[in-house]
Amino acid sequence: MAHRINLNMVENGLDFISKSLQTIERPDEDLKYSLINLHAGIQLLLKEILFQEHWSLIFQSIESADKDKLKSGDFISVNYDTLIKRLQKISGIKFDENLLDMMDWLRKERNKTEHYHFVVTADVLKSNIVKLFAYLIPFIKSEMIETELIDSDDERFSEIQEYLNEFDEYVKERLQLIQKKLKNVDVILQCPICNQETVEFTDETDAFCYFCDGNIKNFTEQYIDSFVDRYSHVMDGGEDPLLECPECDLETFLCLDGYQYVCLTCGVKPTQDNLTTCNGPRCNEKLIYRRYSDDGGYEADFCNICMDYFKHA
Ligand SMILES: [Zn+2]
Ligand SMILES: [Zn+2]
Ligand SMILES: [Zn+2]
Numbered sequence: 561m562a563h564r565i566n567l568n569m570v571e572n573g574l575d576f577i578s579k580s581l582q583t584i585e586r587p588d589e590d591l592k593y594s595l596i597n598l599h600a601g602i603q604l605l606l607k608e609i610l611f612q613e614h615w616s617l618i619f620q621s622i623e624s625a626d627k628d629k630l631k632s633g634d635f636i637s638v639n640y641d642t643l644i645k646r647l648q649k650i651s652g653i654k655f656d657e658n659l660l661d662m663m664d665w666l667r668k669e670r671n672k673t674e675h676y677h678f679v680v681t682a683d684v685l686k687s688n689i690v691k692l693f694a695y696l697i698p699f700i701k702s703e704m705i706e707t708e709l710i711d712s713d714d715e716r717f718s719e720i721q722e723y724l725n726e727f728d729e730y731v732k733e734r735l736q737l738i739q740k741k742l743k744n745v746d747v748i749l750q751c752p753i754c755n756q757e758t759v760e761f762t763d764e765t766d767a768f769c770y771f772c773d774g775n776i777k778n779f780t781e782q783y784i785d786s787f788v789d790r791y792s793h794v795m796d797g798g799e800d801p802l803l804e805c806p807e808c809d810l811e812t813f814l815c816l817d818g819y820q821y822v823c824l825t826c827g828v829k830p831t832q833d834n835l836t837t838c839n840g841p842r843c844n845e846k847l848i849y850r851r852y853s854d855d856g857g858y859e860a861d862f863c864n865i866c867m868d869y870f871k872h873a
Contacts, residue, residue, distance in 0.1 A: 576601030763827035840866025
């Protein structure tokens, strides 16, 4: 079986990509190593996808494919154009046009570093590399993590993302890319992974971060750990920031900005206008939905516990 042959293309690929980031903030001449390593890293990852399709596909000429040569590494491997074509036509990969453009730019720029004096300005180079990453990371996630070619908690890939998330130019680029999608989200929450205000929260099991480009596991727990200050509540006897939800009754109901509320369990998102507190005798001012009467005013209302109490009193 071909799959027993491990060419370590994923490990090496991620290694090269990680190395490309080590030189990205260095001046001028060193930057070319970012180009060279990034190009090498991407090639390896792409070849891995093809290799999983069939090992012979990473030979430039399939007629000369030979398992012994594969093991010894003594063969001409697929060139860039053929690699992309086979991925599209055989593996059915749909590349984002922008990613293809940026990878093509990278390939050309990388070739120049071999043949000419290195002249391109550092700023242009850096901003293009960053743009490439803004498309490359989602690509790796959808084509390699979701398909389990890369482990979802792979340390090197996490490191690469953590580095990028601290990199202002990258953050700016990603935020610009997702701007349109975020416009359609009415309540946006902060992400405990990337720290950007880019999460669309539907419910406990569905919290999508547009910046990270994926669902955030255990979002409720992580959000409370990162952003909800329950400690000072305990210390100063102030009000617990986590309230009881009027919908699901769990204590995961949170006021975001003095007006907008969200339940981090069931996902309801009422505003202050929709809420009032119960004045009944059995609860401690539980938040409840405000009920409007026909004449536009609103009626005094009680929570279920207090209503039950009245009925049975
Ligand atoms: Zn995020
Ligand atoms: Zn709830
Ligand atoms: Zn009550």
